[in-house]
Amino acid sequence: MGNEQSGGVNSKSNHTNQANGKQTTHQGQLDKDKNKGNGKNRFFVGGRKKEGKSKTNGQSSGLGMEGANYHKYPVTNDYRISRKVLGVGINGKVVECEHRRSGEKYALKVLRDVPKARREVDLHSAASGHSHVVKVVDVYENTYNDVQCLLVVMESMKGGELFTRIQQRGQQAFTEREGASIMYDICSAVQHLHRQNIAHRDIKPENLLYTDENENASLKLTDFGFAKKTDESDPNGLATACFTPYYCAPEVLGAEKYDKSCDLWSIGVVMYILLCGYPPFYSAHGQPMSPGMKAKIRTGQYTFPSPEWDCVSEAAKDLIRKLLKTDPSQRYTIQQTMEHKWITHYKKVPDTPLFTTGILNEQKEHWGEMQEEMEKNLASMRVVNENVQIKNLAESNNRLLQKRKQQQLKPADVITEASMEVERSDEMDT
Numbered sequence: 001m002g003n004e005q006s007g008g009v010n011s012k013s014n015h016t017n018q019a020n021g022k023q024t025t026h027q028g029q030l031d032k033d034k035n036k037g038n039g040k041n042r043f044f045v046g047g048r049k050k051e052g053k054s055k056t057n058g059q060s061s062g063l064g065m066e067g068a069n070y071h072k073y074p075v076t077n078d079y080r081i082s083r084k085v086l087g088v089g090i091n092g093k094v095v096e097c098e099h100r101r102s103g104e105k106y107a108l109k110v111l112r113d114v115p116k117a118r119r120e121v122d123l124h125s126a127a128s129g130h131s132h133v134v135k136v137v138d139v140y141e142n143t144y145n146d147v148q149c150l151l152v153v154m155e156s157m158k159g160g161e162l163f164t165r166i167q168q169r170g171q172q173a174f175t176e177r178e179g180a181s182i183m184y185d186i187c188s189a190v191q192h193l194h195r196q197n198i199a200h201r202d203i204k205p206e207n208l209l210y211t212d213e214n215e216n217a218s219l220k221l222t223d224f225g226f227a228k229k230t231d232e233s234d235p236n237g238l239a240t241a242c243f244t245p246y247y248c249a250p251e252v253l254g255a256e257k258y259d260k261s262c263d264l265w266s267i268g269v270v271m272y273i274l275l276c277g278y279p280p281f282y283s284a285h286g287q288p289m290s291p292g293m294k295a296k297i298r299t300g301q302y303t304f305p306s307p308e309w310d311c312v313s314e315a316a317k318d319l320i321r322k323l324l325k326t327d328p329s330q331r332y333t334i335q336q337t338m339e340h341k342w343i344t345h346y347k348k349v350p351d352t353p354l355f356t357t358g359i360l361n362e363q364k365e366h367w368g369e370m371q372e373e374m375e376k377n378l379a380s381m382r383v384v385n386e387n388v389q390i391k392n393l394a395e396s397n398n399r400l401l402q403k404r405k406q407q408q409l410k411p412a413d414v415i416t417e418a419s420m421e422v423e424r425s426d427e428m429d430t
């Protein structure tokens, strides 16, 4: 994949000092000039070298970011906020903004400043140095109408969602080799996260976006709203909790691996859809879920139906089987996935034309249901684990866990209301 956009404010003026492993940006310099930051002036995104066609695995900015650098001065000092909505999620709108000096366009996500949002911003920033993770450029903590907000400036992803792009290909068939190349990119992003002990826990088609509409656009992972630092888990402190055969209890696997295994399940589902155009746990060709189908999900029954899967390589099917294991302790880790020949040798995967584009188009009207179903499954995986922790924190006499209990987020922290709109005329500059 190639032609990655610069993640910094201005690709020309960004520079990376690779000798000392630090990155500074034009924006960083700007803030130092103004002396308005919080004094640390650490920036999580620097100008990255443009990538050629060959892939680079797991590049990190090397910054070892623990959290974001929150600017306290108004975002509008640096950016013009536009009314153009780039997307709408559960947390509100993502709008376009423009850097005042460089004129470059970025995406702005506005979150209410609650601990969950801080976690999202910190973990996204920490992961942001990878070429297949959407870059966080700047973060501001500003107050609007007495509501404290976090404003996250990200690189603008102008190429839309993964499957929309495949749907829109026209006559040219999507091939298994292209599928392998896409999966390599996704897996390298997840490997980067897991190496930092970050589980994303919300890998789904809507969170995989392309930088632009060019053929060489990069696919990147975004939305760290459910991401979790896995090394904060204390599996030894967790006692047995109720669990269905669908999920093994975290104490069996270790909470850390449990959270990460959720990402591997998602990778398996995305890979399956990529290779045929419909999801694994569905009745023929994406028909809505019946109760019987739901039972199949719980017991991990899926098939590789004909004719879509007839020409797909055995190696691809083998990897899917290893990713879609219902028991997370049996499921492949990201390391094992990266070492599987279908991923490692993605360039040698057969160039077989697939049914994917045609089926995605035929099944357009079922796409919403499919997304909902995937979201429900992800949610139940997260809930199983959260429940286990909540139960044991409440019952535990362990002092460490008691301390964590006090810090535990309340469900009310989940942001459900619409985002703060930065639309007051004094903050707007359209």
Ligand SMILES: Nc1ncnc2c1ncn2[C@@H]1O[C@H](COP(=O)(O)OP(=O)(O)OP(=O)(O)O)[C@@H](O)[C@H]1O
Residues within 6 Å of the ligand: 086, 087, 088, 089, 090, 091, 092, 093, 094, 107, 109, 134, 154, 155, 156, 157, 158, 206, 207, 222, 223, 224, 225
């Ligand atoms: N960097 C970006 N560039 C362009 N569009 C973006 C960007 N980030 C997000 N979007 C758009 O905004 C939508 C919502 O963003 P995001 O998923 O981060 O928010 P959310 O409120 O956490 O959503 P969700 O409901 O998916 O959990 C995305 O589906 C996408 O269409």
